[in-house]
Amino acid sequence: MYRYSFYILKKEQLKWKQKTIISPLTILSKFSTWTDIQLTPNQQTSLMELANKTPKEKCDNNKIALKITKIQNMSKQLKTAWEELDIYEQLLTENMELTLKKNEESKQINTINFNEYSEVKEINYNLENISDSIVKEMLDIYTNFVNLDHHLDSNEIRLEIVPGVGGQEAKMFSNELFSMYENFCKLKNYDCVIKNSKLNEEGKGISKNIIAHIKGEGVYVDFAQEIGIHRVQRIPINSKKMQTSTSVVLLFDEKQTKEKLEKKMKIPKNDFIIETKRSGGAGGQSVNKNETCVKITHKPTNIFVEVQKTSSQIQNKSIAMEMIKNKLYNFYYEQEKMNFLKDKKNQKQSGDRSEKIRTYNFSHNTVIDHVANVQYTGIDQFFKGTQLINLINKRKQLFYQNIIDDTLEYLFSYVC
Template sequence: MYKIPDIAPFREKLAELDEQMAEPNFFSDQRRAADVSREHQRLTSLVEKFEAYHSAVQQIEENRSMAEDDSVEEELREMAAEEIESLEAERDKLSMDVLRAMIPPDATDSRNSVMEIRGGAGGDEANIFAGDLFRMYSKYAESRGWRVEVISSSPADVGGFKEIIFSLSGEDAYKYLKFESGVHRVQRVPATETQGRIHTSTATVAVLPEAEEVDVEINPNDLEISTMRASGAGGQHVNTTDSAVMMVHKPTGVTVYCADERSQIKNRAKAMAVMRSRLLQAKIDEENAKYAAERKGQIGTGDRSERIRTYNYPQGRLTDHRIGMNLSLPPVIDGDLSELIDSLQNYDYEARIDNLLSKQSQS
């Protein structure tokens, strides 16, 4: 069982928020009010969980005292002793709940997501695999009631995608998908393989938090925007109208191409949304790099070169290499990601708790 850090700083912060929420003009700034209210709710829940934990600890002490007191009837002593095991289990669960509540959520957890999938090594099979991943995430999004909207896509001739960028809108979308960034590897016999040989191919996945204008300030003079006729699937219209948009952020070289809409204005808006998300992710990655030592043991969310998972079709097995987890492949590739994502989040929570306690012992 983990030792609970001092709760006093959290109580003090909650008292400060109580004072802020009591101010007459508290709701004049809606954004600030929402942030303060959300933090107040989190800290209130933390204190309530700690009170329940403290009550369980006291109950265990009382039961032990009763079980060892010869002046108490034997039947009551036995009942008190029997309850200790279940009370200890409840105490341990509550201690984990308290520690989790002490970890501040990432500021972007509640955001929608922008996801980018690209075929990697393996030619046609890599592009087909990219299409499989898009369907997998789309089905998972559907199971959670999220909305999926394609922002930009480059279909491959044999099926799948050379690249597809899409948004996922729904409650805590980024929180649940942020650990999907990295290299996904597939091992299977391609449909075009005549001798039954297993091929290994890859696709890269990047998950970005949807950015708002206040997150990233973009100077219009830093953007180079050009329009052109869209190529590929889309009908006659896209081949005769300059509706496609290419946007380049000159200071960073970040480039976004969007051609899925028939309207140049809509493509421009979508390109700007992706541009903001990529620049916000770059800021987040830069901050994370500063605190790399503190984040030791946590699951990375931004390294697109890290091989994170293998989809082995001949053995029907999916392996997540970061946490050493094996699952049956068919349900996962069909969109049932809940167990995998829950395990990744739990692993990250445990690493964060270890970091929290390590910092507490050093202070």
């Protein structure tokens, strides 16, 4: 008899409407050091639909129109490649049936591996390249048109762990979470510096939120998968009942904050009004005769300084300019701080136990991620960081697939 079940499996995988691309796409882009992105069946179907659409007449954005045309052309190439695979599938199926009939009496056992054929290898290679290009183009559209405030290329973050429901147990759990993230950072070669964490008098748990600054390529996308409520279930040492506690993980783009401040501090000269007048009060022989007092006003904010420290107008002007820049920096910093607190409130939500992304059950020794829908056994091992890397990689696949979905929705709004 013939062993052809392997071929039948491959045959089912080749239907582009039913299965994702055969080989996973490893995209090394400017957004992350690792990204395993596969186009889902629905995304492939949407790309085929997009290929047959025409740009709307009101699409006056030439750059978007060019991007749509580029995606459409690549989608047509992808469809052609799948059709070529269908042709080879039919030919090889017919050949297999003839061979089976011809050698039926010999009881010979053969294994037919569809992907070993050179023509098929070439088509698969072409499929990977086309899909690679589509994903890269989608990411480019997302970061330049769909979401300009994307953070995907950020390599510096502020991580905050806030004890939630559960009192002292929640504080202890926050400390454990941070230890897990420290291990994760060591494995990923991220620089992690804790900014504030204080133990209580018994040395148990923490009395304040844990705040850390972390640097490294792709760090924002990694820790974006950790945003939300983490729930722990265990029996405390001095209790016989199971207790449920929570901690909230928050994330902020430290690099973007610095860039915003630097951008705001690039102040045009015509934004300043420089006035001079005679200095008031006691002075030397010439301090009240010349206009040595300098007042500088920043027109957009109406912030001003006035300096009459020396008898030199030039020196006073230099001092005044330095002072007003410091004032403006503090002003803009407070603005960013208010935005930070607003984002923090949005991320924290209610802190309710029901709004959880992950559960750590010490009684069952399991970690369940409710987003990726996966379960790990061995909490102590999970806290060492290796399994967290695997989980975050799974979450990143979903993360980028959501980005592609958002980008497709955006592109469809420009076609009819």
